[in-house]
Amino acid sequence: MNGPLLKVQNLTKHYPLGSGLFKKTIPVIRAVEDVSFTVETGETFCIVGESGCGKSTIARLLMRLVEPTGGRVLIDGTDIAGLKKDALRAWRRRMQMVFQDPYSSLNPRLTAGQIITEPVENFECLGRRRHQALAADLLRKVGMSPEMMHRLPSELSGGQRQRLGIARALSLNPSLIIADEAVSALDVSVQAQILNLLLDLQQQMGIAFVFISHDLGVVEHIGHRVAVMYLGRIVELAPCEALFAKPIHPYTEALIAAAPVPDPTRLRLEAPVEGEVPSPVYPPSGCAFHPRCPLAVERCRIEVPPLVPMADGRVVACHVRAPATEISGNPALAGDRSILLAQ
Numbered sequence: 001m002n003g004p005l006l007k008v009q010n011l012t013k014h015y016p017l018g019s020g021l022f023k024k025t026i027p028v029i030r031a032v033e034d035v036s037f038t039v040e041t042g043e044t045f046c047i048v049g050e051s052g053c054g055k056s057t058i059a060r061l062l063m064r065l066v067e068p069t070g071g072r073v074l075i076d077g078t079d080i081a082g083l084k085k086d087a088l089r090a091w092r093r094r095m096q097m098v099f100q101d102p103y104s105s106l107n108p109r110l111t112a113g114q115i116i117t118e119p120v121e122n123f124e125c126l127g128r129r130r131h132q133a134l135a136a137d138l139l140r141k142v143g144m145s146p147e148m149m150h151r152l153p154s155e156l157s158g159g160q161r162q163r164l165g166i167a168r169a170l171s172l173n174p175s176l177i178i179a180d181e182a183v184s185a186l187d188v189s190v191q192a193q194i195l196n197l198l199l200d201l202q203q204q205m206g207i208a209f210v211f212i213s214h215d216l217g218v219v220e221h222i223g224h225r226v227a228v229m230y231l232g233r234i235v236e237l238a239p240c241e242a243l244f245a246k247p248i249h250p251y252t253e254a255l256i257a258a259a260p261v262p263d264p265t266r267l268r269l270e271a272p273v274e275g276e277v278p279s280p281v282y283p284p285s286g287c288a289f290h291p292r293c294p295l296a297v298e299r300c301r302i303e304v305p306p307l308v309p310m311a312d313g314r315v316v317a318c319h320v321r322a323p324a325t326e327i328s329g330n331p332a333l334a335g336d337r338s339i340l341l342a343q
């Protein structure tokens with residue numbers, strides 16, 4: 001199959017605020033605004049940004065747990081909005097999710113073995129022997145002893161529960177796993193074990209990940225490319241190495257500068273830049289980052305900056321650092337958004 005595994009085009013999600021019964025126009029929360037990216041087979045595509053910037057909403061849109069206000073999600077070139085019955089079931093097998101809290105996402109009344117095989121049982125009836133063989137195999141894959149299949153989630157550690165969540169996601173042999181803050185609730189040493197497990201599984205099975213995280217240290221360790229989001233929009237999208245070596249957007253720069261040097265794996269992005277995150281209901285005009293940006297000029301208050309391709313293959317939305325006119329006037333760069341953005 002040619003082309004990307006996942007293609008997200010101009011994805012937008014607005015949540016209405018209240019019923020608007022007596023109002024002509026209902027205010028909306030602009031959770032995700034015109035987001036485009038691609039994910040290749042076997043790639044780890046990371047999404048970072050402060051709380052409320054729309055990361056989890058993207059995960060929910062990719063899983064079709066919420067419907068988009070606009071835009072499309074294509075898997076192997078097929079728009080998931082149009083999938084019905086068998087095609088929808090087949091697609092659901094290919095995309096799985098691993099959640100932040102391994103405890104609340106596991107049914108406390110089921111044993112580890114039942115939890116792991118539950119997704120497969122939704123598609124076909126496994127006999128007792130096949131059920132046990134599958135559970136044992138998947139437990140081994142995630143570095144757990146097959147004997148653990150008889151335990152309840154409450155009898156497992158946090159790291160073991162997260163391994164169990166990963167084993168469950170693997171049971172349908174997915175092409176893509178969406179991991180939403182999948183290691184945030186774990187201790188640093190357990191985080192490292194789970195990240196290395198994900199990297200091993202990716203190498204063995206060629207799985208692609210959409211990896212959503214607050215934690216830049218984690219993203220640097222695991223990611224191939226990273227999208228930085230601010231108030232629902234991507235402001236910079238770049239290969240991980242390039243982004244960490246030389247951030248271009250002032251927001252990315254501030255996030256990376258806020259990294260505590262002695263232990264970069266523990267960076268949290270709760271308040272990395274001065275000032276409050278603006279309201280997603282009434283976002284600032286022009287570039288939404290301009291009220292907090294030390295480089296803001298008049299144009300930033302007026303025009304939303306487009307994502308502009310840079311010489312090293314990344315795309316950046318900043319009037320000051322990536323002015324659209326200059327780049328579009330450069331024939332070597334004009335139109336070359338193929339590396340990072342959905343066409």
Ligand SMILES: Nc1ncnc2c1ncn2[C@@H]1O[C@H](COP(=O)(O)OP(=O)(O)OP(=O)(O)O)[C@@H](O)[C@H]1O
Nearest residue numbers: 015029030031050051052053054055056057058280
């Ligand atoms: N079901 C919903 N109804 C209304 N607003 C919502 C809903 N889900 C999310 N939002 C709003 O959409 C915006 C984006 O939320 P989202 O959960 O996607 O952010 P996030 O980046 O994942 O944040 P966090 O890192 O804190 O999980 C926020 O302003 C949030 O309040």
